[in-house]
Amino acid sequence: MILEFLSYAFLRRALFSGLLISVSAALVGSSLVLKRYSMIGDGLSHVGFAALAIAMIFSWSPLLVALPIVILAAFLLLRISENNPLRGDAAVAMISSAAMAIGILLISVTKGMNTDVFSFMFGSILSLSDSDMILSVILSVAVVLFYLVSYNKIFAVTFDETFAESSGISSNFWNSVLAVLAAVTIVLGMRMMGALLISSLIIFPPITAMRLFGNFKQVSIVSVLVSAAAFLIGIFSSYALNLPTGPAIVLANILFFLIFSFLRFWKRRKRVTAGGQE
Template identity: 45%
Template sequence: MEIVELIREAMGLAFMQRAMIVGTAIALSSALLGIFLVLKKYSMIGDGLAHVSFATVAIALLLGASPLLVSIPIVTVASIFIMQLNEKAGIHGDAAIGLVSSFSVALGVLISSVAGGFNVDLFSYLFGSILAIKQMDMYLSIVLAGLIVSLIILFYHDLFAVTHDEAFASVIGIGTKRMNYLIATLTSITIVLGIRVVGTMLISSMIVFPTVTALQISRSFKSTIIISAIVSIIAVMTGVIGSYVFNLPSGASIVMVNAFLFLLFLGMKRFIRI
């Protein structure tokens, strides 16, 4: 009964409501993007951009600026730079991501050292904190998540073609480079939006886990997206409420719920086969 009371209490708190709204927006964005990134074998770009966002947060805290406003343009430029390294410098995707992410972590550590070390604010950005979500963060997350979902729906057929067969998509006149840049840009925005709830070190899991979980039982592309979105929202809601009830970091709680759901769906897949 005590847990039920804590859940009811959590649902009535303003900061919890903001966390769940932002979490839902991130869950939808990451679930819709996840299938394109996973099937194109670009899933590690999320991890690389998460490391870039660590450096941008350190820069923002040093300057006393809004981490969201500083991170979005810089992380977007970093995603485009990774694509450029892959296309023009002949550096394959994983190597390009490794170069950019390792440089960004080193830069973030140096900046935090100059600023006087890791403080509570930076720690909350590393691993997520539902207490850190402000009203403006919520409004900005809703607007940007709406933009991401709208663009994915608008370019759905082009993205679908590029994901399954990029060479064929290019032959029939689809701008494959433009679609790849669109995916990278939308991923950048999603990564930045998620750092408040999940943290820079764990946000990439929000893109990978729901999609991989959905792929265990889905039978089509669209069903994968739908199941992924449902799984992502359940993981965020459960993780955010669980973090309040059991006094745990929100980011780690969400990832653990995602991991549990993946194992559950994997078990379901094997049971169905048997």
């Protein structure tokens, strides 16, 4: 079955670019989740939806329209959350629902609700054009490489902005870098997962890894592995059982989360009983 899947060139390409996007989402996700920026990821995906709507109306390249808009939105959401942590939460929700509403209005007024809208919302990895695919591969490789080169600084800013600042690491700059990385990852992943599901690709793998691992390097590596495995399970099962790809990947991620949570529970129980016997 897997061989049959791999015999299609377009499926091979989808597999390759999807795998790379899953890896970059897991890496960027670890920092976003630990910095309490998960909601920003969610907000960006909705802004991305509006951007895709605009691209569709004018028949422009979806990625090239969405990238600058979502990067700008990332800067905006970051500033709002930093300046006002309390109301920032509400502001992110407002911006994301506003973007969603504008996107849907634009589409229904110009082209009417159609299958494109469905694929924007819930994703369809097969809708990617060849040029989109090439761009996805280049950008996700760039995200991963940049993350690896800056790993120590990203760790420092994620763990303690104030201390990082005293060591001459500008938290403003690195938060912006993180926002750009998140924006790029979300735009790339959105075609595959859909605007409504992409944040799961960023949030689930790191949270799952953190259930069992207490060391940042381990968390990063394990969340990459979990993300890649969930993607593979998701895409093959969606092919075999004719399921939508995005939801199948999310389901695989939920499965990993439950398994890791159970292992943590089991490990703790064992420790407690072992402690009691002493």
